[in-house]
Amino acid sequence: MNNIVLPSEKTPEITSTDETSLLVIILDSNPSQKTLRDNPHVLTQCVDSVIALANSHLMQKAQNKLAIMACHSKTSQFIYPGPEKPLDVRQIDGQYEAFTIVEKTTKHNLAKLLLSENSTVITESLLAGAIAMALCYIARIQRTKPPGAKLNSRILVVTGSGSSASQYMNYMNVFFTAQKQNVVIDVCALDQHLSLLQQGCDITNGLYLKVPQLQGLLQYLLWVFLPEPPVREKLVLPPPVKVDYRAACFCHRELIDTGYVCSVCLSIFCKFSPICTTCHTVFKVPAPLTVKPKKKKIKI
Amino acid sequence: MEDDPKEYRWETGYEKTWEAIKEDDEGFLEASVADIIQRAKRKRQALKHGNQKLGMMRHLYILLDCSDSMSSQDLKPTRLLCTLKLMELFIEEFFDQNPISQIGIIIMHNKRAEKISDLAGNARKHIKHIGSLNRTSLIGEPSLQNGLEAALSSLKLLPSHASREILVIIGSLTTCDPGNIYTTIDSLKQEGVRCSVIGLAAEVHVCRKIANQTGGVYNVILDDSHFKDLLFQHVDPPPAAMCLESSLIKMGFPHQINNEGSEEPLTMCMCHVDSMDESSSKLTTGGYYCPQCFSKYCELPVECRACGLTLVSAPHLARSYHHLFPAVNYNEVNFENQTSYCFACQKNFGESDKQVYACPSCKKIFCIDCDIFVHETLHTCPGCATNLATFQISH
Numbered sequence: 001m002n003n004i005v006l007p008s009e010k011t012p013e014i015t016s017t018d019e020t021s022l023l024v025i026i027l028d029s030n031p032s033q034k035t036l037r038d039n040p041h042v043l044t045q046c047v048d049s050v051i052a053l054a055n056s057h058l059m060q061k062a063q064n065k066l067a068i069m070a071c072h073s074k075t076s077q078f079i080y081p082g083p084e085k086p087l088d089v090r091q092i093d094g095q096y097e098a099f100t101i102v103e104k105t106t107k108h109n110l111a112k113l114l115l116s117e118n119s120t121v122i123t124e125s126l127l128a129g130a131i132a133m134a135l136c137y138i139a140r141i142q143r144t145k146p147p148g149a150k151l152n153s154r155i156l157v158v159t160g161s162g163s164s165a166s167q168y169m170n171y172m173n174v175f176f177t178a179q180k181q182n183v184v185i186d187v188c189a190l191d192q193h194l195s196l197l198q199q200g201c202d203i204t205n206g207l208y209l210k211v212p213q214l215q216g217l218l219q220y221l222l223w224v225f226l227p228e229p230p231v232r233e234k235l236v237l238p239p240p241v242k243v244d245y246r247a248a249c250f251c252h253r254e255l256i257d258t259g260y261v262c263s264v265c266l267s268i269f270c271k272f273s274p275i276c277t278t279c280h281t282v283f284k285v286p287a288p289l290t291v292k293p294k295k296k297k298i299k300i
Numbered sequence: 301m302e303d304d305p306k307e308y309r310w311e312t313g314y315e316k317t318w319e320a321i322k323e324d325d326e327g328f329l330e331a332s333v334a335d336i337i338q339r340a341k342r343k344r345q346a347l348k349h350g351n352q353k354l355g356m357m358r359h360l361y362i363l364l365d366c367s368d369s370m371s372s373q374d375l376k377p378t379r380l381l382c383t384l385k386l387m388e389l390f391i392e393e394f395f396d397q398n399p400i401s402q403i404g405i406i407i408m409h410n411k412r413a414e415k416i417s418d419l420a421g422n423a424r425k426h427i428k429h430i431g432s433l434n435r436t437s438l439i440g441e442p443s444l445q446n447g448l449e450a451a452l453s454s455l456k457l458l459p460s461h462a463s464r465e466i467l468v469i470i471g472s473l474t475t476c477d478p479g480n481i482y483t484t485i486d487s488l489k490q491e492g493v494r495c496s497v498i499g500l501a502a503e504v505h506v507c508r509k510i511a512n513q514t515g516g517v518y519n520v521i522l523d524d525s526h527f528k529d530l531l532f533q534h535v536d537p538p539p540a541a542m543c544l545e546s547s548l549i550k551m552g553f554p555h556q557i558n559n560e561g562s563e564e565p566l567t568m569c570m571c572h573v574d575s576m577d578e579s580s581s582k583l584t585t586g587g588y589y590c591p592q593c594f595s596k597y598c599e600l601p602v603e604c605r606a607c608g609l610t611l612v613s614a615p616h617l618a619r620s621y622h623h624l625f626p627a628v629n630y631n632e633v634n635f636e637n638q639t640s641y642c643f644a645c646q647k648n649f650g651e652s653d654k655q656v657y658a659c660p661s662c663k664k665i666f667c668i669d670c671d672i673f674v675h676e677t678l679h680t681c682p683g684c685a686t687n688l689a690t691f692q693i694s695h
């Protein structure tokens with residue numbers, strides 16, 4: 001990639017030593033996603049690329065922090081640093097050993113998780129849930145950081161799954177929480193276009209990239225997702241795509257551009273119905289568009 | 301007098317928390333204070349449930365006292381400046397929680413009421429107006445009646461499905477009214493306007509009367525942090541008044557039109573088309589298009605001027621869904637080594653975790669910090685959301 005514009009010489013605001021960058025990578029390792037069903041070897045390539053990205057992140061600054069999660073449909077797990085005591089890899093006296101630990105721990109925990117996955121049924125990867133866990137993790141690191149230290153956190157989702165509106169509510173909750181907590185959500189789509197996750201990137205000022213070909217995954221990860229958000233303005237990155245901000249109706253979970261909204265609970269429906277299925281309010285006749293205020297006695 | 305039996309509740313507003321403060325084993329007080337705060341948060345959270353019907357298309361007029369009494373320095377730096385600062389925070393938070401609601405601002409000074417910001421859904425505009433108030437001259441007495449009438453005349457025009465509210469912030473202990481304020485209170489009541497009052501000085505009878513009669517709340521502040529608490533309780537939507545007519549409203553969710561490659565033409569947005577102020581009227585390429593008539597707007601939410609469709613951004617609507625589908629409350633259980641770490645944040649449980657929190661739906665165990673974070677901010681249980689068997693049940 002030779003179209004990277006080097007950042008200008010002085011960037012004092014990002015080299016300050018008490019700033020830590022926490023990167024949480026969510027790797028969709030659900031064996032039933034299409035890319036993996038077509039070619040299981042892709043997983044090895046993805047894992048290797050993600051580990052290379054993770055280590056490059058750690059290499060950038062000594063105090064950078066890292067977590068890697070695996071997302072499936074029945075559970076999501078932190079695979080680095082794992083739930084268990086850190087793997088015993090002698091003494092850490094150089095950075096290279098730290099890198100070995102990342103690789104060994106990640107692969108060890110991922111293999112264990114994959115072995116416990118026994119069904120072959122095609123299931124959805126619950127990415128919104130994994131992001132929710134990541135946000136709790138980030139909130140803890142934020143709470144327990146030394147006073148005065150500055151922590152910049154971001155979440156990178158790497159997935160080959162398709163997008164489904166069934167997680168709509170969970171997605172919206174995690175996107176707005178991330179926005180509130182100043183956590184950037186980046187998404188690297190391996191296979192299909194993910195319109196809901198794209199909304200999340202837009203809401204949190206993250207980057208969305210649909211990788212043109214899987215072969216170049218590592219290059220794309222290092223080019224687009226390694227730079228910290230403050231540096232990104234100075235780089236030539238893929239142009240922003242216009243975001244599709246349609247809503248998902250509650251009745252069919254389909255994206256619509258006009259719909260009916262319940263005035264009591266704000267549920268969205270694609271057709272008029274006499275009763276709200278969410279709050280069970282019974283509606284009057286279809287509301288004409290310009291409701292003229294009627295002077296009316298109030299009923300009890 | 302059918303006065304509230306819990307009158308002067310504000311005097312006990314701060315419970316005597318120090319009586320509950322105990323030294324911990326090492327003789328430190330700090331942990332136990334933090335504990336009290338966290339427990340209070342959990343309690344408040346528990347009360348929120350089962351309150352599903354909310355009037356979320358809220359229309360709130362804020363009546364701000366800008367009379368002489370607001371220059372008093374019992375709040376720092378002055379009553380007015382302290383109020384304005386809190387007001388900015390309040391407006392942000394209000395629109396965060398009530399995305400398609402509207403606020404209007406009226407100030408009361410020199411016996412007159414002056415509308416400084418019309419009912420609108422744009423937080424930035426209101427904050428700008430609030431910001432410019434710090435140069436307002438604080439003169440004369442306020443007129444509560446004129447203020448209420450001004451708000452009422454605008455709220456009256458709203459469609460019947462809208463919830464109508466007034467929030468009065470008053471520092472003065474007197475009001476200078478042209479007529480009988482009780483007739484105004486009666487018409488507020490009749491129009492279903494819920495009227496709450498926050499007093500900055502001391503209990504005033506007429507204020508209590510206004511709140512009691514219209515179903516609002518009346519409080520008097522103790523200090524600035526108490527003021528903030530009282531103000532922020534108005535962020536949560538009040539239980540929908542029973543007389544509200546519910547309806548299904550047609551709305552549009554504009555998306556930015558994506559015509560690959562071709563340059564978008566410069567067009568004028570409908571919201572600024574008749575604005576003669578050159579700084580704000582502009583030709584732009586981006587914008588949101590009404591899905592029904594293709595008029596362009598540069599901001600949402602807005603009511604389409606050409607076809608009347610209410611245009612909102614879908615994610616903003618989604619911001620308030622946690623009121624409808626709150627994450628299920630966790631149960632406090634004694635820690636008996638059920639697991640060695642919190643499912644969400646991965647914190648290892650240790651000596652200090654006497655209690656942990658279990659989700660009744662996914663059965664996962666969480667620490668107290670995650671319990672609070674999930675229910676106050678996230679509104680999605682990380683355990684439920686990561687399992688196909690439960691990811692939608694909690695909703």
Ligand SMILES: [Zn+2]
Binds near residue numbers: 249251252254271
């Ligand atoms: Zn539908």
Ligand SMILES: [Zn+2]
Binds near residue numbers: 277
């Ligand atoms: Zn409803």
Ligand SMILES: [Zn+2]
Binds near residue numbers: 598
């Ligand atoms: Zn405009």
Ligand SMILES: [Zn+2]
Binds near residue numbers: 590591594
């Ligand atoms: Zn229109």
Ligand SMILES: [Zn+2]
Binds near residue numbers: 668
């Ligand atoms: Zn936790």
Ligand SMILES: [Zn+2]
Binds near residue numbers: 681682
């Ligand atoms: Zn749960």
